[in-house]
Structure formats: C-alpha cells, structure tokens
Amino acid sequence: xxxxxxxxxxxxxxxxxxxxxxxxxxxxxxxxxxxxxxxxxxxxxxxxxxxxxxxxxxxxxxxxxxxxxxxxxxxxxxxxxxxxxxxxxxxxxxxxxxxxxxxxxxxxxxxxxx
Amino acid sequence: xxxxxxxxxxxxxxxxxxxxxxxxxxxxxxxxxxxxxxxxxxxxxxxxxxxxxxxxxxxxxxxxxxxxxxxxxxxxxxxxxxxxxxxxxxxxxxxxxxxxxxxxxxxxxxxxxx
Numbered sequence: 001x002x003x004x005x006x007x008x009x010x011x012x013x014x015x016x017x018x019x020x021x022x023x024x025x026x027x028x029x030x031x032x033x034x035x036x037x038x039x040x041x042x043x044x045x046x047x048x049x050x051x052x053x054x055x056x057x058x059x060x061x062x063x064x065x066x067x068x069x070x071x072x073x074x075x076x077x078x079x080x081x082x083x084x085x086x087x088x089x090x091x092x093x094x095x096x097x098x099x100x101x102x103x104x105x106x107x108x109x110x111x112x113x114x
Numbered sequence: 115x116x117x118x119x120x121x122x123x124x125x126x127x128x129x130x131x132x133x134x135x136x137x138x139x140x141x142x143x144x145x146x147x148x149x150x151x152x153x154x155x156x157x158x159x160x161x162x163x164x165x166x167x168x169x170x171x172x173x174x175x176x177x178x179x180x181x182x183x184x185x186x187x188x189x190x191x192x193x194x195x196x197x198x199x200x201x202x203x204x205x206x207x208x209x210x211x212x213x214x215x216x217x218x219x220x221x222x223x224x225x226x227x228x
Contacts, residue, residue: 009154032215043118043204043219044157089157093215101147101172102217106156 003027004092006105015114019077023090023105026071030092033066034102035075038087047088048075080112117141118220120205126226133192135223137205144210146188147217148172148180150201157204163188164210195227 005024013019021035031052036044050057050064050073057064063076077084087109091102121136139146147162149172159172161180169180177199181189188207192199202224206217 006156034216036219038151041123041222041224043206043221045219046216049216091217101159101162102215104157106154 004105010109019080021075032093034091036089120220135190139207143207147206
C-alpha cells in the first residue's frame, strides 16, 4: 500500500504559467514533508520542505502548501521556466524520525513548454 | 557543501556477475541509503544503515547485500546480477539528527545487466 501518492505521472505547463504538483499521504504521524527535483542521469536534489506546524513555506518561485486535515501537500512553481522541466518527488518523514528513511512518492514529470 | 559520490556513472555487467557499487560521503553523516529508481515506480529503498557495521532492510532487499565498514562508505553488492536488476541506483546520506530529515543524493549509477 502506497503511503505517499503522486497521482499525476506527468504535467505540461506553458512557460510563465503556474505549475501545481500534488501529493497525498495516508499516515497522520508524518510530520515533515519535502520536495525533490530530479533531472535525467542525475541524483535528486532537495528543493523545499515544510514541517507539520506550518501550512505554507516559500522559497523564491517555489511554495509548498500543507493541508493536514486532508493529508495533502502541493508544490507551486510560479512563473514556470523551461529549466524546471524534471521529475518531482514528494517525500515524507515520521515524528522524531531523523534516523528513519524518507518515504517517497513515485514522482511527477513536469514539462515546461517554451 | 555535502558531497555524495558514487564509483561509476554507467556500468554494464553480465548475468551472474558479482557487482559492487560504492558510495562515499564527506559530511560525517550517520545514515546512508541505497535506492533504485525505475520508470513509474519512483525511488524504492533497498537497504540503509544507521551506523558503521549496521544495516537494515528496505522495501526491496532481495538479491542485494550491503557493507558499511567505515562511516563514510556504503557499498551495495549484487551477488549474482540478473537482468531485472538493470536500473538507476542512487545512494544518499543524512545527518541522522531529529532536526534534520533531509537526505543528500549522489549522481547515481546506471547499471545495465545483459
């Protein structure tokens, strides 16, 4: 059973528009949430994170929103740029679990069209 | 800057060969992880390690073993490579503290078993 679901395998957005990537999780004990970006033939790189005590975190063009009651988080990229084209993974961690592996979703491939 | 390096970017091996994938991190991190990434399946955890000589099975340990003789080095071993082990292999490390959940990834090894 998937604990972390990214229901859209792919997403296409025009340059300059907003990209919204979604992620759902099943366990309310998860309390830290991360987004990673991955280009082909490279390892994933950390993008942005949010803890369960917040509902929004911004970093430049990237904003993560957390809706704990719905067990849902989303990543907004605005404005989208062609260099944002990559696979985006949502990852979650349990309470007091610095030693526990992150649980990853299956990823969403974002294509930003110029 | 955290650096995680992997011994090879591309590797081609024959069925039945013993394969060693090496990973080294330079930030004195406690935790190290091995994942494989396959299209449509996301990142799947093979093994992880909390400390030297410690290892824990992940979600898909069958056909793999690991070795962690030194804190900075975590090796993944395919005892007898099979074609279904053709994949992208990703190593990661993390500090292992409750304040830090982020995992840092290496560039990956694309393994082809023929």
